Structures are given as C-alpha cells and as structure tokens.
Amino acid sequence: MKVARIYLLLHVILTASVLVNTFDPITTTVVVGIGATLGRTIYKYFKESCNPQWIAFNATGLQKDLDSKLFGQHIASRIVLKAVNGFMNNDNPKKPLVLSLHGWTGTGKNFVSKLIAENIYKEGMDSSFVHVFTSELHFPHASEIETYKSQLQQWIKGNVTNCAHSMFIFDEMDKMHPGLIDSIKPYLDYYDKLDGVSYRKAMFIFLSNAGGESIIQTALDFWRDGRDRNEIELHDLETALSLSVFNNKKSGLWHTSLIDKNLVDFFVPFLPLEYKHVVQCAMAEMEARGFDPDKDVADQVAKDVIYFPKTERVFSVKGCKTIESKLDYYI
Ligand SMILES: Nc1ncnc2c1ncn2[C@@H]1O[C@H](COP(=O)(O)OP(=O)(O)OP(=O)(O)O)[C@@H](O)[C@H]1O
Ligand SMILES: [Mg+2]
Secondary structure: OHHHHHHHHHHHHHHHHHHHHHOOHHHHHHHHHHHHHHHHHHHHHHOOOOOOOOEOOOHHHHHHHHHHHOOOOHHHHHHHHHHHHHHHOOOOOOOOEEEEEEEOOOOOHHHHHHHHHHOOEOOHHHOOOEEEEEHHHHOOOHHHHHHHHHHHHHHHHHHHHHOOOOEEEEEOHHHOOHHHHHHHHHHHOOOOOEOOEOOOOOEEEEEEOOOHHHHHHHHHHHHHOOOOHHHOOHHHHHHHHHHHHHOOOOOHHHHOOOOOOOOOOEEEEEOOOEHHHHHHHHHHHHHHOOOOOOHHHHHHHHHOOOEEOOOOOOEEOOOOOOHHHHHHHOO
8 A cells, every 4th residue: 555655656756757847947837836736735645644534433344353353252342342332433522431451361452452443543553643552661660650651641642632533552551550550540531621632532442461360260160161151241250350450469550549430441351262262363364364274274273282271271371372473384
C-alpha cells in the first residue's frame, strides 16, 4: 500500500516536471504553483490524521476477527466486543474506556489489542494514535519514577489533545510501579475535562499475567469434571480472579485504588490454551504465510509443545506464543 502511494507521488512529480520543461516562464510559475498545491493536498490525503478517514470503528470487522482469528477465548471475545461496541457507538462517553486483560502467557492478550486497533484505526498498530508502553522497557528504573510520571502524563495529555480517539496500551501492567499507575488515574476517571482537555474518548488497555493462575485453576477444575470449556462463564472466574489479583500484595496494579474507584470498566480473563488451540494457531500461521494449511504439520507442531500439569498435560505452557518460530522447523 505504502509502495503504491510512493509510486503515485513520484508519477505526479515527474509528470509535473516534464510539463514545466515544455512551457514558458509564466506558465512554468503557474504549473509549479499548481504542483505545490497538489503536492500538499496529496501529502495531506496520505498522511494519517485524526479524522474519520483514518479512524472509523468497524464493528462487523471486529466481530469477524474475534470469531475467526481468536481461538479458545469465548469469554474474552464476548466482553471485548460488547465493551468496544458500546464505547465506540456512544458519541458522548462519560469516561474513557478502560479494559484490563488478564491471563497466562501466550493466550492472546496482545493479539486482541491488535485486533481492536486494526478495527478502529486504518493503520492498526502502526497508527500514530496508538501508543504502547511496556513497563520494563519504558519505565525500567524505580529511581526514575518521578521523571517517568511527568513524562507519561505529558505524553498522554499531548496525544489526547492532538486526537481524542487515542489508544494507550500498557503491557506488563503487573510489573508497573504503583506510583506510575497512580499518576495516570486522573485520566481514567469521570472528569468532564482536566486542564481543558477531555479524555473521555480515549481508550486504555492494560495487559497482565495477574490472575492467570486462578483462571487456570478454574479451567482445570472444569476439565477434571469433564465439563466443556465453553461452559465456563465470567462469574466462574470472577471470585478467584478478584481474590488472587486484588489481594496480591506484590502486584503494583492492585496497590492503587484503580479498582476501588471502579476506573476499570471491564476485566477480561484469558483462558489457558489446549492442544486443539495450538493446532489452530499453527494452521492460521501457515495460512498467514501463504501456505495451504496442513493438519499433519499442525499436529506435529502441537505435539512438540509442552503441556501442564505434568500428569494430565492439558494446557500449553507458552500458549500459542512460540508457534510462529516453531513452524520454521516443519515447513
Ligand atoms: N487465543 C489465541 N488465538 C489465536 N492466536 C493466538 C492466541 N493466543 C496467542 N496467539 C498467537 O500467539 C501470539 C502471541 O500471543 P500474545 O502476544 O497475544 O500473548 P499474550 O497473552 O500477550 O502473552 P504474554 O502474557 O506472554 O505477553 C499472537 O501473536 C498470536 O499469533
Ligand atoms: Mg503480551
């Protein structure tokens, strides 16, 4: 797409210069003037801006993506769709949308954030209105916390001032310093405006492994009872999740009053993935690479993955995380 744009631009410039060479000075000035205006228009047309040409929610697209690309996450899928639909279809939200995604490694938390971004921003995760922070990468030193706080606040303010429909993804939220979480709290709240800026159309997505083990325990209980995984409902996870997450003294997220103040709108649990989901991930990856998905190859990949608990081997230790690189050995 980008290459096509560059070709088009080059073509316009070359055509303009050929024209310029064939005319007298006055015509040349006019042609150059038109060329410059045209150039600016083209530039503006192709440069991502904060308007419906670049930011438009595609509800059916999100539903389709969640149904066909996300495996084994019936609860997360339902909550995300409901939450994002409700928020994006509301012209006057009372607060920004705050989602907190929880679960074991490799179960699709970053993947879902990407699907949401792709169905709102034309440029998806490459959009200049989507911002990703990773605790250990962006805020590595506890001693720098005061600097990080003011930088983060300025960053959020600057970006929301520039575009109300900004999206902020905080990865490894459970490793984030409590003070830093406290510093973003005002932006998540029900304020009409803060310093003249309204944050109510922004979206915040927190990703963490917090609560992952309690989600696994529930999934395992269902499996041991011979019950279908799809029967697991949000309320089956809520109690365990709240006990393990909200009372976990080690977790930065829960030292703050983010939860007491109801600033998180939706807690989204991600279930651990089973053998059949790993097969699905391998099939999807083959398709993404332009191969005909081969079930035998996918089975091979899934057989070489490690599962837990040791005795029953039900859930993939790394979810679908290493499938992409593993596939290189098989095709
Ligand atoms: N439920 C799923 N459905 C389809 N693909 C998945 C799923 N979970 C993971 N994947 C695949 O595995 C890759 C890694 O998953 P992702 O980065 O979303 O995991 P995560 O939940 O963020 O893990 P971590 O907690 O380790 O950060 C994704 O890019 C996607 O290709
Ligand atoms: Mg992740």
